[in-house]
Amino acid sequence: MDAERQESVTETIPLFPLQTVLLPGATLPLHLFEPRYRQLAVDLMTGTVPDRRFGIIAMRSSGVREVESPDHVHAIGCTALLGDSERLPDGRFDIVTRGERRFRLLEIDNGRAPYLVGTVQWVDDAPLPDGAGRAVEGLRDAALSAHAAYCDAAWHRDSWPVPGPETGPGPLSYLLAADCLLPLGDRQRLLEETQPLRRLRMVSRVLRREAGFLSKLRAVPAPPPELIQLGLPASLN
Template identity: 60%
Template sequence: MTQRRQEDATASLPLFPLHTVLLPGVHLPLHIFEPRYRQLTIDLVTEVVPDRMFGVVAIKTSVVREVERLEHVHGVGCAALLREAKRLPDGRFDIITTGHRRFRLLDLDTRSAPYLVGTVEWLDDAPLPEGGEEVGERLADVARAAHRRYCALAWDSDGWRSPSADVAPAELAYLLAADCMLPLSDRQALLEETQPLHRLRLACQLLSREAGFLSELRAVPPPYSEVGEHPARPSLN
């Protein structure tokens, strides 16, 4: 590998540890109240941080109150693109981000900036095997059916919609999972899977499992509108 390719394979990213997993292509609204992440938001808006991009990594346990070491977070995260930022009168921000590209966290810098900075290597999918496109299309049909069943049980009829028909199978698993109240460990497993067909199969299994729980227990998640109105809070780092 040439030096140029080695440089392209790694990057330095500001990090935002959260008690959630961001998936590529999925929107994540955040309420920014802590001073260090207010500064990060300002640096993103003013493009002190290039490309308005930062990394989201999931904290492994709620016991961790201050992320200081690699073992405090999951090793695979997702770069987030800042889409919108609204500054509130008291200096807080409401922002909307979108998952962009996965990475593996190699190193953690706690000193060079007010917020965490990570050295990351980009994590891409493995190529599809021979005949994989046809298999992917079949899996996509099954996964979409599982998604419809879950959403019909979980959300109001006007509270969700299926991903568009032109979404590639490699990205479909993320968008289907975004509508499902999955445990963090399941979302992290989807994020870490680099075989597109395996990821789509896993999404189908998870959606089917959750739909089964809803059907058997007659329990439903909070209304979809409430989930959207109360975005995930930043960690207390």
């Protein structure tokens, strides 16, 4: 499919607005307690929603209690694939999701289902420029070094698994960012960037900055609520 046609294709998917950003390839556990999102879980498991996929999109303000228009959320979100799930005795759900593909939100329909439904266009990375091999190698080394510095400052462990050389610059940038606790604004900017080399450069800069903060503060960052444990309410749903 050519870029022009791809840009014009739209689909509808269920939406789950959150005060966090899901990155492609990242894992996000969620605790679903509000009735409409319990229903979303049922629809995902029974096939009413095909392919066990829905969209996660970050809210622009923590003060928004009810998302009613695209203005209440960021323009770019990420689809989540439902993985493990557990229905609790009182009807709540603990689920684990994995980020897949970015989308641009065009419209929100709050009357089609108990939960929000969005009309979206898919957002893919631009191709790498010709002759980018040397630039990729340099940026990859810088990003891995920044990631190691962050992990050393944050978690104080001796070693971390290094992504293999087959991991391209686009997936690598998300993989490294997903492994660290970054502010929502930084994660959203990384999600929106469609130039893989620029995004890899952004990851290096952000991780170096955060590692410096942690070293100066001599503090270990607390995980966001979504990642503490599945048994606790993890989201404003």
